[in-house]
Amino acid sequence: MMEFYAGEGKRSSRNCKTLLLPALSIGNVGQLAVDLFVSSLRADRVGFLDDPNVLPCVGNDAYTAAPPGQLSLPLEVYESSSCELSIIQQRSPVVKGMMVQFARNLADFAAASRIQHIVLLSSLDFGRWQSIDMSSGLQTYYLSSSSLDGKDDECERLGFKMLQEYNPSQRMWTHLSNLAENGEEDWPFEELGDEDYLASLPFAALFSCFKAKGVKVTCLMCYCSEGDNMPEAFHLAEAASQLLSLSTKSFGGNEAGKWIVPFSWKSVYGPPPDMSLF
Numbered sequence: 001m002m003e004f005y006a007g008e009g010k011r012s013s014r015n016c017k018t019l020l021l022p023a024l025s026i027g028n029v030g031q032l033a034v035d036l037f038v039s040s041l042r043a044d045r046v047g048f049l050d051d052p053n054v055l056p057c058v059g060n061d062a063y064t065a066a067p068p069g070q071l072s073l074p075l076e077v078y079e080s081s082s083c084e085l086s087i088i089q090q091r092s093p094v095v096k097g098m099m100v101q102f103a104r105n106l107a108d109f110a111a112a113s114r115i116q117h118i119v120l121l122s123s124l125d126f127g128r129w130q131s132i133d134m135s136s137g138l139q140t141y142y143l144s145s146s147s148l149d150g151k152d153d154e155c156e157r158l159g160f161k162m163l164q165e166y167n168p169s170q171r172m173w174t175h176l177s178n179l180a181e182n183g184e185e186d187w188p189f190e191e192l193g194d195e196d197y198l199a200s201l202p203f204a205a206l207f208s209c210f211k212a213k214g215v216k217v218t219c220l221m222c223y224c225s226e227g228d229n230m231p232e233a234f235h236l237a238e239a240a241s242q243l244l245s246l247s248t249k250s251f252g253g254n255e256a257g258k259w260i261v262p263f264s265w266k267s268v269y270g271p272p273p274d275m276s277l278f
Contacts, residue, residue, distance in 0.1 A: 170199065
C-alpha cells in the first residue's frame with residue numbers, strides 16, 4: 001500500500017486536478033522532463049510517497065546548492081498551486097516483477113486525491129523504431145484513454161502523433177487490462193515477442209491501471225537512445241506544457257527561454273575533462 005507523508009509544515013492542496021509524472025524507460029527522458037517542470041515552475045515539495053515496490057535511494061538536493069538543501073528521495077510530490085498542477089518525481093526503479101502492483105497503488109493514490117487528468121512522460125527505444133522519418137525532426141507520440149483506440153482530439157490538434165503500434169486487443173495489452181481491473185496474477189505467456197514490447201514497458205502498466213480507475217490519462221513519449229538525452233527532455237517538457245496550456249508567465253525562465261536547468265544536471269556526466277591532457 002502506498003502512503004503519503006507531508007513535509008514539515010506542508011499540506012497537499014485539493015485544488016490540483018492534474019498530475020504530471022514520469023514512467024521510467026530508456027534514457028530517463030521522462031524523469032529529466034519532470035526535473036525541468038519542478039525547477040522552472042519553482043514547484044514546492046509538499047511531501048513524499050512511500051511504496052514497498054520502489055527501491056530505496058537517497059541523494060543530494062536536485063534543484064539547489066544553497067541551504068536549506070533537501071535530500072532527494074525515491075518518490076517526491078511537488079505542487080504548483082498557480083498552475084493547479086501536482087508533480088511526482090520518481091528517482092529509483094520498481095522492484096522487478098512488481099510494476100503492476102506499483103501501478104495499482106499509484107492509481108489508488110491518484111483516485112483518492114481526486115485527480116482528473118494524469119500526464120505521463122516516457123521514452124521509447126530508437127532501436128525498435130520500425131519506420132524512421134526524421135525529416136520533420138523529433139516527434140512527440142501519444143496514447144490517450146479518451147477513446148478505445150487511444151486517440152485524442154487535443155493531441156491531434158497539437159500535432160502529436162498517435163502511437164500506431166498500440167493495439168488494445170493485442171494479448172499483452174489485454175492481459176494488463178485484466179490485471180488492472182480484476183487483479184488476475186497468472187502469467188499466461190511462456191516468452192515475450194517483439195509485438196509485446198510496448199505493453200511490457202512501465203508506462204503501459206501505469207496507463208492501464210489509471211484507465212481502470214476511470215481517471216483520464218495521456219501518455220507523451222519520444223524515441224531516444226542511451227546517452228545525452230537533455231534535448232529529448234526539453235522536447236517532451238515543451239510538449240507537456242502545450243498539452244496543459246501553461247503560459248510562459250507560469251515559468252521562471254528568462255527572455256532566452258522559459259526552462260530553468262536543474263542544478264543536478266550540472267554533474268550528470270561528471271566534471272569537464274582536464275584540458276591539460278590536450
